[in-house]
Amino acid sequence: MSPNPKGNDDAIRWSSKKPKYSKFTQQELPACKPILTPGWVISTFIVIGVVFIPIGLASLFASQRVVEIVDRxxxxxxxxxxxxxxLEFIQGADTNKTCVRVINVIKPMKSPVFVYYELDNFYQNHRRYVKSRSDKQLRSKAFETHTDKCEPEEQSGNGTIVPCGLIAWSMFNDTYGFSVNNKRVVVDKRNIAWKSDKRSKFGSDVYPKNFQSGGLIGGAKLNESIPVRVVIVNVFPSFLHSVTPFPS
Known part of the structure; x- marks a missing residue:
């Protein structure tokens, strides 16, 4: 008996992986193919320039109005x-670290005036440094002993360190005071943290414990009667700045 040609065609059709024909799969859909003539290109650049040049000028003018004073x-x-x-001077407990600086403000500074500090050669993006903290410990007192990621600042001779880790251990501890014409200027430290951090990231029942109690002090000390999320740094050391105002 001769083979059935129709049956063979059906088998080939069912076993084939060829997709069903459509203009989409064969990339035959109508398309717009603009021709970039010189006139069209020049017009496009002119329109872009008209839109963005004023924005750039406004940004440049705004940046030039910023008054910034840097004092090292x-x-x-x-x-x-x-x-x-x-290092001996900084770590010495008996050395007087009060320093008075005179800063001349030659341009008017509109309020609010922000105060920042800058550190060189302080690599906070180092992997070991970034991972040396415990979010669970900071969130609740129930996780006080959760220090598996805080190496090498997880334990001291007195027990578990709260807050643990290198990030807390290396907390910047310079403090600043400002005065203008011998009148003290109050620095407002409120509302400098995100509400989400204060509400959910740091628990109200987490208090400092055994912090900076080891042989190597890395930064400021914390008041153990105040929650971690309401950090108040002891005045150590104190840096006072005397500001000379611009001529009126």
């Missing part, structure tokens, strides 16, 4: 008697 004090505030022993 790390070298000038170390007494000459210590010479190259800056």
């Amino acid at each position: 004090y790390d070298a000038d505030c170390v007494p000459q008697s210590f010479g190259e022993k800056k």
